[in-house]
Amino acid sequence: MIILGISAYYHDSAACLVVDGEVICAAQEERFTRKKHDAGFPANAIRYCLSERALDAQAIDYVVFYDKPFLKFERLLETYLAYAPRGFRSFATSLPVWLKDKLFQKKAIIDALENHLHRDVDWSARLLFSEHHLSHAASAFFPSPFQQSAILTMDGVGEWSTTSLATGQDNQITIDREIHFPHSLGLLYSAFTYYTGFKINSGEYKVMGLAPYGEPKYADKIRDHLIDIKKDGTFHMDMTYFNYCTGLTMTNDRFHTLFDGPPRASESEITQREMDLAASVQAIAEEVVIKLARGIKETTGHNNLCLAGGVALNCVANGKLLREEIFDNLWIQPASGDAGGALGAALGAYYLMLGHQRTVNSRDSMKGAYLGPEFEQCDIEERLTRAGAVFNRLPDSEMIDTTARALAQGKAVGWHQGRMEFGPRALGARSILADPRSPTVQKLLNLKVKFRESFRPFAPSVLREDVSDWFKMDADSPYMLFVADVALEKQLPMTKENQALFGIDKINVQRSDIPAVTHVDYSARVQTVHDATNHKYHQLISRFKELTGCPLLVNTSFNVRGEPIVCTPEDAFNCFIATDIELLVVGNCVLIKEDQDKTLSAKYRFSYELD
Numbered sequence: 001m002i003i004l005g006i007s008a009y010y011h012d013s014a015a016c017l018v019v020d021g022e023v024i025c026a027a028q029e030e031r032f033t034r035k036k037h038d039a040g041f042p043a044n045a046i047r048y049c050l051s052e053r054a055l056d057a058q059a060i061d062y063v064v065f066y067d068k069p070f071l072k073f074e075r076l077l078e079t080y081l082a083y084a085p086r087g088f089r090s091f092a093t094s095l096p097v098w099l100k101d102k103l104f105q106k107k108a109i110i111d112a113l114e115n116h117l118h119r120d121v122d123w124s125a126r127l128l129f130s131e132h133h134l135s136h137a138a139s140a141f142f143p144s145p146f147q148q149s150a151i152l153t154m155d156g157v158g159e160w161s162t163t164s165l166a167t168g169q170d171n172q173i174t175i176d177r178e179i180h181f182p183h184s185l186g187l188l189y190s191a192f193t194y195y196t197g198f199k200i201n202s203g204e205y206k207v208m209g210l211a212p213y214g215e216p217k218y219a220d221k222i223r224d225h226l227i228d229i230k231k232d233g234t235f236h237m238d239m240t241y242f243n244y245c246t247g248l249t250m251t252n253d254r255f256h257t258l259f260d261g262p263p264r265a266s267e268s269e270i271t272q273r274e275m276d277l278a279a280s281v282q283a284i285a286e287e288v289v290i291k292l293a294r295g296i297k298e299t300t301g302h303n304n305l306c307l308a309g310g311v312a313l314n315c316v317a318n319g320k321l322l323r324e325e326i327f328d329n330l331w332i333q334p335a336s337g338d339a340g341g342a343l344g345a346a347l348g349a350y351y352l353m354l355g356h357q358r359t360v361n362s363r364d365s366m367k368g369a370y371l372g373p374e375f376e377q378c379d380i381e382e383r384l385t386r387a388g389a390v391f392n393r394l395p396d397s398e399m400i401d402t403t404a405r406a407l408a409q410g411k412a413v414g415w416h417q418g419r420m421e422f423g424p425r426a427l428g429a430r431s432i433l434a435d436p437r438s439p440t441v442q443k444l445l446n447l448k449v450k451f452r453e454s455f456r457p458f459a460p461s462v463l464r465e466d467v468s469d470w471f472k473m474d475a476d477s478p479y480m481l482f483v484a485d486v487a488l489e490k491q492l493p494m495t496k497e498n499q500a501l502f503g504i505d506k507i508n509v510q511r512s513d514i515p516a517v518t519h520v521d522y523s524a525r526v527q528t529v530h531d532a533t534n535h536k537y538h539q540l541i542s543r544f545k546e547l548t549g550c551p552l553l554v555n556t557s558f559n560v561r562g563e564p565i566v567c568t569p570e571d572a573f574n575c576f577i578a579t580d581i582e583l584l585v586v587g588n589c590v591l592i593k594e595d596q597d598k599t600l601s602a603k604y605r606f607s608y609e610l611d
Contacts, residue, residue: 001019001020001021001061001350001354001356002017002018002019002055002059002060002061002062003017003018003019003060003061003062003063003064003346003349003350004016004017004018004046004049004060004062004063004064004346005017005018005063005064005066005341005342005343005344005345005346005347005349006041006042006046006063006064006065006066006109006342006345007042007065007066007067007135007338007339007341007342007345008029008039008040008041008042008065008109009039009040009041009105009108010039010338011037011039011201011338012028012030012037012038012039012337012338012339013028013029013030013038013039013040013041013042013045013338013339014026014027014028014029014042014045014335014338014339014340014341014342014343014422015027015029015042015045015046015048015049015342016049016342016343016345016346016371016422017049017050017052017053017055017346018343018346018347018350019053020356021347021350021351021356021358021359022365023143023343023347023365023366023367023371024049024052024053024371025048025049025052025053025371025372026045026049026335026339026342026343026371026372026422027045027048027049027371027372027373027420027422028042028045028339028422028564029041029042029043029044029045030564031045031372031420031564031565031566031567032044032045032048032567034563034564034571035564036202036562036563036564036608036609036611037201037202038564041108041109041112041116042342043112043116046116046117047116048372048373050117052373056118057113057117057118057121058118058120058121060121060126061126062126062127062128062349063109063113063123063126063127063128064127064128064129064130064345064346064348064349065105065109065127065128065129065130065345066130066132066135066338066341066342066344066345067129067130067131067132067135067158067159067341068129068130068131068132068159106124106127106129109123109127110123110124110127113127128349128353130341130344130345130348130349131158131159131161132158132159132161132341133153133155133158133159133161133164133175133178133309134173134175134344134348134352135341135342135344135345135348136153136155136158136164136308136309136333136336136340136341136344137151137153137164137166137168137173137175137306137308137344138173138344138345138347138348138351138352139308139333139335139336139340139341139343139344139347140153140306140307140308140312140331140332140333140336140344141166141168141173141306142168142171142344142347142348142351142358142365143333143343143347143361143364143365143366144168144304144306144331144360144364144365145329145331145360145361145362145363145364146168146304146306146329146331146360147169147170147360148167148168148169148170148302148304149167149168149302149304149305149306149331150165150166150167150168150296150297150300150302150304150305150306150327151164151165151166151167151168151173151305151306151307151308152164152165152166152289152292152293152296152305152306152307152312153166153307153308153309153312154185154186154289154292154307154309154310154311154312155184155186155309155310155311155337156184156186156187156190156201156310157181157182157184157186157187160178160180160181161178161179161180161181162179162180162181162183162184162185162186162187163178163179163184163185163234163292163309164177164178164179165177165178165292165295165296165299167300167302168306170357170358171351171352171355171356171357171358172351172352173348173352176299176300177234179234179235182237182239182242182244182245183235183236183237184237185235185285185288185289185311186309186310186311187242187244187250188226188227188237188281188284188285189204189207189281189285189311189314190204190250191242191244191250191251191255192207192277192278192280192281193206193207193250194249194250194251194263195250195251195255195256195259195263195264195277196210196263196264196270196274196277196278197263197264197265197266197267197268197270197274198266199266199611200250202611203611204310204313204314205313206453206456207278207281207282208278208282208314208315208316209455209456209457209519210270210274210275210278210279210455211275211278211279211281211282211283211316212279212519212520212521212523213275213278213279213455213503213504213506213507213520214272214274214275214276214277214278214279214280214503215276215279216276216279216280216282216283217276217279217280218259218276218277218280218281219279219280219283219284221258221259221280222280222281222284223284225238225241225258226238226241227284227288229284229287229288229291230291231291231295232291232292232294232295232298232299233288233289233290233291233292233293233294233295234292234295235288240254241254241255241258242255243255251263259277260273261273267610270453270455270504271503272503275503275504282314282316282317285311285314285317286316286317286320289311289314289317289318289320289321290317290320290321290324290326293305293321293324293326293327294326297326297327302327303327303328303329304327304328304329304330304331305326305327305329305330305331306330306331306332306333307330307331307332307333307336308332308333308336308340308344309336309337310336310337310338312332312333312336312481313336313337313424313481315480315481315482315483315525316483316523318330318332318481318482318483319473319482319483319484319523320483322473322475322482331364332479332481333366334366334369334421334422334423334425334427334479334481335369335422335423335424336423337423337424339422339423339424340422340423343422363532363533366422366479367533368427368478368530368533368534369421369422369423369425369427369478369479370418370419370420370421370422370427370429370533370534371419371420371421371422372419372420372421372422372429372567373419373420373567373568374418374419374420375568375569375586375587377393377587377588377589379569380569380586380587380588380589381393381589383568383569383570384569384570384573384586384589384591386570387569387570387573387574387600388596388597388600389573389589389591389596390591390592390595390596390597391586391589391590391591392589392590393588393589393590394588394590395588396536396539396588399585399588399590400536400539400540400543401543402590403415403433403540403543403583403585403590404540404543404544404546404547405547406582406583407433407434407435407544407553408435408544408547408548410434410435410438410441411434411582411583412432412433412434412441412444412445412449412580412581412582412583413432413433413434413581413582413583413584413585414431414432414433414558414572414575414576414581414583414584414585414586415428415429415430415431415432415433415537415540415558415585416429416430416558416566416569416572416584416585416586416587417429417536417537417585417586417587418534418536420565420567421565423479425479425480425481425527425557426555426556426557426558426565427461427478427479427480427527427534427555428461428527428529428534428537428555429534429537430557430558430565430566430567430572431461431555431556431557431558432445432449432450432554432555432556432557432558432581433461433540433553433554433555434458434516434553434554435516435548435550435553435554436460436514436515436516436517436550436552436553436554437513437514437515437516437548437550438515438516439510439515439516441458441515441516441554442454442457442458442507442515442516443507444580445458445516445554445556448579448580449560449579449580449581450556450559450560450561450579451560451561451579452560452561454504454507455504455507457517457519457524457525458516458517458554458555458556459480459517459524459525459526459527459554459555459556460514460517460524460525460526460527460552460553460554460555461527461529461537461541461552461553461554461555462526462527462528462529462541462551462552463528463529463538463541463542463545463551463552464476464528464529464530465551466545466551466552467526467528468487469487469551470486470487470490470514470551470552471484471485471486471487471524471526472484472485472486472487472488473526475528476528476530477526477527477528478527478528478529478530478533479527480525480526480527480555482525482526483523483524483525483526484523484524484526485521485522485523485524486511486512486514486518486522486523486524490512490513490514491511491512491518491522492510492511492512492513494509494511506520507520514550514552516554517552517554527555529541540553541553558572558575559575560575560578560579560608561608561610561611562608562609562610562611563575563608569586569587569589572584572586573586573591574600576591576593576596577593577596577598577600577601578601581593
């Protein structure tokens, strides 16, 4: 049974191929088009998925779309009617788009399948539609290592649902309870993302990273005016402060008055106010997530919890949820956003609609999230040569040693190995790596390699067997979805002068033996590296440990600000040549910056719109 899952037309389009219940491959369209959060039909991602198994399009039994467009249109229409005549401008702006592109999406999808795949297939007989939150729930439960589990999905909005509480048992999922639009934790967080001057659907990571620089001074104001949080975590929002139902912005003048001013202008100076706002909405998000989890535990009695939806990418909240020990086990879909809906749609059809039996993998069924394209060595060499690259080909052991020594010498390394990751995190296949012991690496990577805000934190990739020696956790975190504090014995005491610092000045204080991955609150977004899922990356960190005694590396995504993570060897070379990355390793090819033609770097970093 061959099932193709797709998500498209909103943001983060993707495709996933499931064969007899096994997740074979999955990829976001943005990686191929080089357009961040690409919402278009995922033609390139689909072609990749079929090529992974050398399949003709006629072999596909079902194509499953991740949500139901008619239900979304129903929400748009009912929302307008509920607020009419307010909201006419928003409705008038949205309606032509819906009538042209979205309302008749079944025909649009069929036309796209015919245009990009095969005209002689009756796609209308093979096309199915899932519900948005059911796709999220399926993406969380079916690949998980649990036979049975509670399931929590949280995002901005699907058709109507913004939060759903469900249970999974064997090959079945039951949605037990839902919170509906416009009441949405994801949209509350996005409102503050907008208000603090960042882009929604991409800047939420920045708000989370900015939060430790501030104090949650506005948390009580949010509770008193914006959101009524019940004991079980369910909530109700006062929509008189928001504009997303009736306008073209997230917040309105009443919101701005409540928080003492208009939204911050994009790219303007970030002040203590924005830091405190970020800390405040982060505290509220954590409160809701933990209370929801407690409520689900009480009502279901399950010992396992699965998470998906965009809010599940809030790794700070996830880390606090883990430490609360409400459930014995947590598992989070690494592609929790809309891209992962493609995977959930395919798996949901296989189990829920077709009724196949489910086999549970004791680790999980995501294969480390390494589900994207891989390039053979001969292909890598041909591609790099065409790009004008100068390289040396080294055997595995010498390549690993050369890379580890460069990292130990303080060099920034571009690392392109094996299958590309699925989801928003780079997990050691398309990563920029550095020495975590360096007190200058965070600022260097942010400003001269990533070309992004200096406050943004970096994550450590640590050998799973060593994680508890360096961090206050002893659990698997292969997908970089949990935040934990640096171990006390690795922390450095703060002087009175350091403790008195405010805001962004905190960034210059060395807080631990691994300052490059230690955030201002002593936390780190931990990725545990497992030999079974990424042998070469495990080897590299192990060799770095032999050289330095440190079993971890700085790991950040291989891209510049506004660019999707690199996919091909050419993408990696283009990013390498235009930034201060000093060494690039693609397969067994090792490239030194000084050997390259500097004229090839022309204006690369200015070709991407700022996120």
